[in-house]
Amino acid sequence: MRSGPRAPSSGGAGAVRPERTCVGCGGKAPSAELVRLVVAGEAVAIDRRRSGGRGAWLHPAPACLERALKRKAFGRAFRRAVVVDGDLLRGQLTGSWRKD
Numbered sequence: 630m631r632s633g634p635r636a637p638s639s640g641g642a643g644a645v646r647p648e649r650t651c652v653g654c655g656g657k658a659p660s661a662e663l664v665r666l667v668v669a670g671e672a673v674a675i676d677r678r679r680s681g682g683r684g685a686w687l688h689p690a691p692a693c694l695e696r697a698l699k700r701k702a703f704g705r706a707f708r709r710a711v712v713v714d715g716d717l718l719r720g721q722l723t724g725s726w727r728k729d
C-alpha cells in the first residue's frame with residue numbers, strides 16, 4: 630500500500646477552470662470558448678498565439694462584436710484609445726472559427 634501526499638483540494642468543482650468575461654455581452658465563459666483580442670499598434674486584432682500583455686475576450690459571435698463596438702468596450706478593456714476595424718474583425722472572427 631502506497632501512501633503519498635494528496636493535493637489538498639480546496640474549493641468546489643470548476644475552481645481551477647479560468648473564466649473570462651466577454652467584452653460584448655458581459656457573459657462569462659472558459660477562455661477556450663472565447664477569442665482573445667490584443668492591440669497591435671493602435672488597432673485591435675485577434676491574438677491567436679495567446680501572447681502576453683493586456684487582452685480582451687470576446688465570444689466568436691457577430692452579435693457580441695457589435696455590442697462591444699456600440700459600448701466602446703475595447704477602449705475600456707485596453708484602457709487606451711484604439712482603432713477598431715469592425716469589418717476586419719468580423720471577418721476574422723467568423724473565418725477563424727468556421728470549421729468544415
Ligand SMILES: [Zn+2]
Pocket residue numbers: 651652653654655656687688693
Ligand atoms: Zn459575448
